[in-house]
Structures are given as structure tokens and as C-alpha cells.
Amino acid sequence: RPANRATRIDDLPVRDELRGKSAYGAPQLDVPVRLNTNENPYPLPEPLVARIAERVAEAARDLNRYPDRDAVELRTELAKYLTRTSGYEVTRDQVWAANGSNEVLQQLLQAFGGPGRTALGFEPSYSMHPLLARGTNTGWTGVPRKADFSLDVPAAIEAIRTRRPHVVFITSPNNPTGNAVAPEDVLALYEAAGPGTMVIVDEAYTEFSHGDSLLPLIEGRPNLVISRTMSKAFGAAGLRLGYLAADPAVVEAVQLVRLPYHLSAVNQATALAALEYTDTLLSYVEQLKAERDRIVDELEDLGFEVTAADANFVQFGVFEDPHAVWQFILDRGVLIRDNGVPGRLRVSVGTPAENDAFLDAAREVKKAQL
Numbered sequence: 307r308p309a310n311r312a313t314r315i316d317d318l319p320v321r322d323e324l325r326g327k328s329a330y331g332a333p334q335l336d337v338p339v340r341l342n343t344n345e346n347p348y349p350l351p352e353p354l355v356a357r358i359a360e361r362v363a364e365a366a367r368d369l370n371r372y373p374d375r376d377a378v379e380l381r382t383e384l385a386k387y388l389t390r391t392s393g394y395e396v397t398r399d400q401v402w403a404a405n406g407s408n409e410v411l412q413q414l415l416q417a418f419g420g421p422g423r424t425a426l427g428f429e430p431s432y433s434m435h436p437l438l439a440r441g442t443n444t445g446w447t448g449v450p451r452k453a454d455f456s457l458d459v460p461a462a463i464e465a466i467r468t469r470r471p472h473v474v475f476i477t478s479p480n481n482p483t484g485n486a487v488a489p490e491d492v493l494a495l496y497e498a499a500g501p502g503t504m505v506i507v508d509e510a511y512t513e514f515s516h517g518d519s520l521l522p523l524i525e526g527r528p529n530l531v532i533s534r535t536m537s538k539a540f541g542a543a544g545l546r547l548g549y550l551a552a553d554p555a556v557v558e559a560v561q562l563v564r565l566p567y568h569l570s571a572v573n574q575a576t577a578l579a580a581l582e583y584t585d586t587l588l589s590y591v592e593q594l595k596a597e598r599d600r601i602v603d604e605l606e607d608l609g610f611e612v613t614a615a616d617a618n619f620v621q622f623g624v625f626e627d628p629h630a631v632w633q634f635i636l637d638r639g640v641l642i643r644d645n646g647v648p649g650r651l652r653v654s655v656g657t658p659a660e661n662d663a664f665l666d667a668a669r670e671v672k673k674a675q676l
């Protein structure tokens with residue numbers, strides 16, 4: 307190797323399944339309007355910022371000590387939030403929290419996947435599911451969705467019966483397509499899966515949905531897990547706080563694989579402060595839902611095909627060359643996302659001004675007949 311050449315991953319004794327791979331990540335480009343990573347466009351309100359500072363200061367006085375390993379206060383407040391917003395009573399022992407729902411999902415795969423086991427998902431969906439499977443040495447089976455991106459239930463049941471996966475991922479609302487999954491479809495898949503399989507419903511975007519959360523389905527179904535996050539509806543992607551609701555035995559299982567003290571005291575304090583401001587933050591969600599519906603209406607009026615939209619983003623098309631359209635819109639100062647879904651692009655819902663900038667660019671796309 308030439309002396310001036312940096313060491314590459316493949317020069318190291320890295321695991322075979324990581325050879326030749328590149329790390330997950332959307333481009334972080336410096337453009338005026340960034341609508342590419344499904345973040346909440348509204349910064350946290352100032353009174354909440356002050357409250358976070360207060361609670362973090364309190365936590366800082368104890369930073370010589372390890373944090374509450376089981377995050378009991380935080381899980382109690384998350385359980386109250388779930389109970390209040392779903393009408394289904396959730397208790398602290400049914401809730402678990404970690405650094406983003408990505409870590410929750412990783413812990414679930416560590417507990418229920420692993421070498422010699424497989425996970426199954428319905429694609430296109432959240433690309434981290436197969437990546438987390440790879441990282442935990444879990445095999446992966448991708449089952450295609452229908453042309454309208456809804457679940458192909460008979461094909462899903464057939465795949466579950468023949469492949470007998472240990473973990474099934476259902477993303478509702480789905481990312482990147484935006485559509486939600488009906489409760490009866492989740493139940494049909496759960497029945498097909500049986501006691502040898504954990505069914506994980508990734509509800510990262512559920513607060514934006516037209517329909518209700520699938521949370522009440524965990525009643526009497528110990529193999530069903532609902533995964534949630536404070537990254538989207540709570541506008542706190544930088545916080546890194548995800549959580550799950552499931553049978554208490556599932557919480558005990560993930561406690562077998564979590565790192566001790568995985569959730570820092572600063573993190574727990576910040577999340578608790580944010581939960582005090584639930585009502586304010588959920589009012590932003592209502593504004594974002596109204597803006598989402600406006601984007602859908604305007605894109606449809608312009609003649610685009612729009613996928614049923616239940617999240618804080620909208621998938622639209624159909625384009626012969628989605629990447630060229632992505633670049634055309636970027637040239638107009640608006641960064642959206644090309645997820646590699648054939649013929650489609652995805653735009654996150656921003657502030658009204660950001661959405662106007664996007665819709666102006668979309669109008670030009672139509673004029674240019676791309």
C-alpha cells in the first residue's frame with residue numbers, strides 16, 4: 307500500500323458482512339430549505355429550553371454518580387403520556403427507553419434476533435431495520451409491498467409461514483412511503499407469526515397519523531412490541547430518546563442486553579422536561595398535519611401521484627428519473643430525499659414558508675415536464 311494512502315476498512319480484520327459496505331446517512335448539505343430527514347422544523351419553545359437547563363443543572367449536581375439504570379421516573383412519565391394519548395392504560399413496567407428508537411430496535415434484535423436467526427420486513431421501508439439486523443448478525447428477508455405501497459397481506463402471511471422469522475418489522479406509518487397499516491392487517495400478521503416470532507410495530511411517526519396508534523393491540527399479545535420516539539412529534543431528534551411499549555416480559559428481555567447506564571442522566575432529565583411540555587409540542591404536530599395535508603392537496607392539484615400520507619412527510623411522483631428531479635429541486639435551494647424508491651421522491655413537512663418554497667419548485671418541475 308502506498309505510504310500516503312489512508313487505511314481502509316477492508317484493510318482491517320472487519321467482519322465479513324461489513325466488507326465493502328458504507329455507513330447509513332442522508333446527505334447533510336448546507337442549503338436554505340432542508341426537507342430531507344423528517345425532522346420537526348420547529349425549535350423547542352424557549353420556556354422548555356429554560357426548563358431543560360434547570361433539570362439538567364439538577365442532574366449535573368449528581369453526575370459523579372451513575373444515572374438511574376432503569377430510568378424509572380422517565381418510564382413512568384412515558385407510560386402516562388401513552389395512556390393519556392391512546393386511552394389504553396400503560397404501566398411503567400410495560401415501557402422501556404433508550405437512546406433513540408434505533409437503540410430500542412437494536413436491543414430488541416440483540417434479544418430476539420442474532421446469529422442463526424432472521425428478521426423480516428416489508429419493503430420499501432426504513433433502511434435501518436436491515437442494517438440493525440446486519441449489525442446484530444441477524445439474517446434479513448425483505449418482502450415487497452403492493453404497487454400502492456400498502457402491505458400485501460396474503461404475500462406477507464405466506465412469507466411469514468414459509469420463512470418462520472424470529473422478528474417481523476411493521477412500520478406504521480411507513481417510512482419512506484408515508485402510509486399507515488390497518489390494525490386488522492397487523493393482527494393477521496401476528497396470528498400468522500405465532501409464539502416463535504416477535505412482531506415489532508415501528509410507530510416513529512404515529513402522532514402524525516389520521517388514524518389511532520396500534521398500541522392497544524399489545525393487550526394479551528406478549529409477542530407484540532410498539533416502538534416510539536421523541537425525535538419526531540416531540541421535535542427532539544437531537545435528544546436521542548426512543549421507547550417501547552410491550553408486555554413486561556419484553557422489557558425484562560431487553561434488560562438482558564442493554565449496556566448498564568445506557569441512558570445518561572442528562573438525557574433522562576432532558577426527556578422529562580420535554581414531557582412536561584407535551585401539550586405545547588403536540589400543538590405543533592397539529593400544525594404540521596395541516597401543512598402535510600396542504601402539501602398533498604397542492605401536489606395532487608399539480609398532477610403528481612401522491613402516496614397516502616400519514617406521517618410528517620409526503621411521497622410523490624411518478625418520475626422517469628427521480629434523481630434528476632431531486633437535483634432540479636436542490637438547484638432551487640430545497641433539499642428533499644431520494645430514497646431509491648422507483649419513480650418516487652420524499653419531502654418532509656417544514657414550516658409554511660419552507661413548504662411554499664418546495665411547492666414553488668414542484669410547480670417548476672411540472673413546467674419543465676421532468
Ligand code: PMP
Pocket residue numbers: 344405406407408409432477480481508510534535536537543546547548
Ligand atoms: N423508525 C423510523 C421508521 C424512522 O424513520 C426513524 C428515524 N428516521 C427511526 C425509527 C429512528 O429514530 P430515532 O432513533 O431518532 O428514534
